[in-house]
Each structure stands twice: as structure tokens, then as C-alpha cells.
Amino acid sequence: MIAALLGADSFTGAVPTNIAFAIVAAMMIFAAIRVVTTRNVVHAALYLVLVLGGVGINFLLLQAEFVAITQFLVYVGAIVVLFLFGIMLTKAPLGVSDDLDNRKQRPIAAIVGLLMLAVLSFALIKTWTDQKVPFRLSAATNTTELSDSIFSTYLIPFEVVSVLLLAALIGAIVLARKD
């Protein structure tokens, strides 16, 4: 499996990118499992940083630089800080706590997760057996193409997203206001 992944491509950058992918993927899976199993709320938020950073590195490996930078700025920079504020304001237990999980639901949740993983991976392996990620040498065209697409084809959704952010901002203020 690993040999197949490492030797799968003919272009020269294949082996380093695959090694980078393997390291990042292992780190992400470990950190994601820790996010849902750790008994310390703050540790869960810090492991979430590892997962989100790993997703950003995956975007880089897929040659989506702009999305990767946005991922680092928005998720690692803003959303994790928001989570830490949420933990602080709800006075969550800062040390180890046994009350974070619903123990009765653990086996059934594990079964649901594993079944879903089995179905998804079966479908993916069957459908996308051999397709490769095309490698582009000129990285600059990617972001240019992306901005052209946002400001022509997807202009109206882009404007609607700004209205959505405004609505969410006002909604959050109204919900969290003290009175």
C-alpha cells in the first residue's frame, strides 16, 4: 500500500509530496481522535489546531494556495481563539473532567462511525481507483483563476456570503447580549 502510494507517479515531485502527505495525514488522524476522546476541553481545542493546520497543508499539496492561506488565517487564527473564548466564558472545567462524554452512547457512536467509514471508503476506492492529482508547474495561475471565477461566475453567491456574515454578526450580538 505504502509502496504503491510512493511509487504511484512518474513526475519528480511525487515521492517527497507523498512522504509529506503520509506524515501530515498520520498527525491529523491522531489529533482528530484526540479531539473527540480527550478529557480536557482546552487540549481538545489545541488538538483542533493540529487538525486544521494539517488540512491547510493538504490544500497546499493539492496546489490550492489561496484556500490554504485562508484556512490558516480564518481557522487557526480566528475560530480556535473563538473556541477558547467559548471555553472560558462557559466556565468549563479546565483540568481533566469525566463529564465530557456520554458513556452510554460510546459503543453505538463507534459503530455508526466505523460503518459510515466502511461505506464511504468502499465507494471511494471503487470510484476513484487510479485518478491522479494533476501537477501544475506554474503556481501563479491558480490564484488568478480563482479570483476570476469568484468575481465573474460566483459573484452573486460571493455578495450573499457577505450579507450572511453580517446577519450572523448581528445574530450573535443579539443572542449573547446581557439584559
Next chain:
Amino acid sequence: MLINQFLLLAAILFCIGVYGVLVRRNGVLVLMSIELILNAVNINLVAFGTQHDISGQVFALFVIAVAAAEVGVGLAMVLLLYRTRRSINIDELDELKG
């Protein structure tokens, strides 16, 4: 690089997120698990985008914006919950139960 390695990584992250949503009872931790799910979907969108055109990356950006709005409103709701009930245990919110 095969596209499948990204898709399978995203599937694993998605399932870990589903497990977290089902098993956690702290509101903030449930929101974190939802973030795992949204990020898995983003990896999928960008990976599929390499096979067709740039639209996959555009949609990934939209998902990031919507996720930011979702976390803001979600944390405000958890905060309101904490103020009214002094607890953010999801299992205690069972008023709809008959």
C-alpha cells in the same frame, strides 16, 4: 499523488467528527466536532476541484465563510444556554421529550 488518498483522509476525518457529535455532551466540544466534519468536506471539495475546474476551491472558500458564521452563532447560543441554565450539557436539554 492519487486523488484517493485525500478523499480517504477526508472520509476518516468525517467519521471521527460524526463520532464526536454523537458522543460528546459539552456544547463547545460538539461544535469542535462539527468543525472536523466541515474541514473534511473542504478537503473533498478541493480534491475534486483538481479533476474539473477551479469551482471546487471557490466552494471551499464559501464553506470556510459559512463555517465562521456558524461558529459565531453557535458559540453565542452555547453562551446563552450557559447563562440561563448554568450548564452546557446537551443531554439536559430534553424539554421536547414527551
